[in-house]
Amino acid sequence: MDLSELLPKEHLISIKSTEKQLVIKELIQKLQELGKLDNADRYYTQVIHRETLENTGVGNGFAIPHVRTDSVKKLLTVFGICNELIEYESFDKQPVKYVMLSIFPTSLSTKYLYLVGMMARIFSSSEKRSKIDEARTPSKIYPILTKEAKLYFESLTEINKEDEHIENLSGIPSTDLDLLIRLDQLYRLYDSGDTSEALTKKINELRKFIDNRSLSYYERMRKKCQNPFAILEKNACGGCHMVIPPVEMAKIKSKKHLAVCTYCGRFLIIV
Numbered sequence: 001m002d003l004s005e006l007l008p009k010e011h012l013i014s015i016k017s018t019e020k021q022l023v024i025k026e027l028i029q030k031l032q033e034l035g036k037l038d039n040a041d042r043y044y045t046q047v048i049h050r051e052t053l054e055n056t057g058v059g060n061g062f063a064i065p066h067v068r069t070d071s072v073k074k075l076l077t078v079f080g081i082c083n084e085l086i087e088y089e090s091f092d093k094q095p096v097k098y099v100m101l102s103i104f105p106t107s108l109s110t111k112y113l114y115l116v117g118m119m120a121r122i123f124s125s126s127e128k129r130s131k132i133d134e135a136r137t138p139s140k141i142y143p144i145l146t147k148e149a150k151l152y153f154e155s156l157t158e159i160n161k162e163d164e165h166i167e168n169l170s171g172i173p174s175t176d177l178d179l180l181i182r183l184d185q186l187y188r189l190y191d192s193g194d195t196s197e198a199l200t201k202k203i204n205e206l207r208k209f210i211d212n213r214s215l216s217y218y219e220r221m222r223k224k225c226q227n228p229f230a231i232l233e234k235n236a237c238g239g240c241h242m243v244i245p246p247v248e249m250a251k252i253k254s255k256k257h258l259a260v261c262t263y264c265g266r267f268l269i270i271v
Contacts, residue, residue, distance in 0.1 A: 003145060006077060011079060013078065015027070015082045016083060020088055020096075021048065023080060024099070025040075027101040031078050046069060055090070058120060060092070061096055062097075063086075063090065066103065072103055075105075116243075121263070172214050173257065176214045180214060180218050183210065186199060187203065217260075225239075230268060240264035
């Protein structure tokens with residue numbers, strides 16, 4: 001799949017606005033100028049409402065404001081390069097420089113997730129971000145994104161041989177996931193101040209029923225991120241929003257073992 005199918009070259013623009021809401025409005029107005037929308041204000045309201053439910057600053061100077069609506073028939077995406085850093089209340093508390101806004105129908109949710117997965121992977125690399133920062137202008141940045149998109153889509157059909165998460169947890173039954181979720185709930189009570197003997201006893205008793213490998217892995221992930229679990233929806237991890245490669249998805253669906261995200265390492269909850 002070519003990047004132009006998801007993000008046409010003319011949809012990469014420089015942003016003049018210096019505030020989050022105004023950046024979003026400018027991006028939506030650009031889609032209207034391109035003839036993709038007929039009521040910019042309507043979609044601006046929808047995107048802003050979506051932002052009040054969940055902030056879309058995913059970290060590394062990158063944000064993905066979006067809205068799912070069946071009032072459009074295609075995936076509409078516009079990518080903005082901000083002239084100044086924007087305060088966005090991102091997950092990593094860092095300001096945003098690049099904003100990719102998308103409007104898409106429910107039927108194209110998977111296509112959107114592929115795009116987000118590709119962009120998230122690019123911006124998670126400090127080396128790739130540096131190249132984009134140095135390029136600065138849309139005309140110079142687009143070839144970089146095009147090249148990285150090609151590499152990303154090619155990688156979707158390959159097994160990630162560098163990843164050791166799945167190998168380390170192979171053979172552990174998926175029933176351990178229920179126990180780990182229960183353990184996590186108890187730990188949260190403990191962290192909130194309930195250090196009673198009764199709670200400590202429950203934690204210690206529950207730990208005895210969990211495989212040592214999955215328990216050790218959970219404890220490492222608990223230190224690494226706030227929530228070591230993520231829902232797997234439409235082949236994408238709900239934690240890091242990365243699309244799981246097809247080969248890995250096939251392995252996850254064919255086995256009743258613990259599954260973790262290829263990218264962020266979170267335990268995957270399959271619904």
